[in-house]
Amino acid sequence: MKTNKKLLGEERRLQLLELLKNRNEPVTGNELAKISNVSRQVIVGDITLLKARNEPIIATSQGYLFMKQVENTVQAERTLGCSHTPDRTEEELNLLVDLGITVKDVRIEHPVYGNLSAPIMVSNRGEVQQFIAKINKTNASFLSELTEGIHFHTLLARSEQALDEAETALKKIGLLI
Incomplete structure (x- = not known):
């Protein structure tokens, strides 16, 4: 799913959200950065913005996890x-x-x-x-x-x-x- 071009703002956040929703295990910030062709710091900011929108994302020791998968x-x-x-x-x-x-x-x-x-x-x-x-x-x-x-x-x-x-x-x- 890695893209060759750098995804910008909202498009990148929507991609990150979809990726996390479709994974059953945590995804590291480094992996998300590689997929999105941005730095890990940009990913940290994106996750913060998604969490501010009440998306059920948590940071675990293994990476980021979309919580609805566990709640089911x-x-x-x-x-x-x-x-x-x-x-x-x-x-x-x-x-x-x-x-x-x-x-x-x-x-x-x-x-x-x-x-x-x-x-x-x-x-x-x-x-x-x-x-x-x-x-x-x-x-x-x-x-x-x-x-x-x-x-x-x-x-x-x-x-x-x-x-x-x-x-x-x-x-x-x-x-x-």
Whole structure:
């Protein structure tokens, strides 16, 4: 779908929106830039403008994602509080995705900045591995490190029963607050 000519303004944003709507996985800013023949910074601006129009686009650690794709299968949503050290993050996320849960985001309650959140959007072990690899590659900290391990996840599932199972499993391994 790469174009040889540089797409301008609204035409480019419409193309980006269509591309994101038709993908089932996140698309990186670099990939969108190559397709549109513009810089990644231009893409960041375009995504900001699309989000300002209330397009359900989120930035995840794997790239940009059009949210309606996930919402089609989601019947239940719940926020759970967890507490653990950074070395248990992969275990926590794998446990959840193995139960068919999508981990939408992570949120902390910072004593100075208030509520801080970041999208995660992992639904399988491959996405968990990508997320952990990106944290390790960039030497970034987990948000939970700012609050001594205490954090909250918004979980998405096909049923309340699946969320109940996830809550029980997290409690069983000592991660649930």
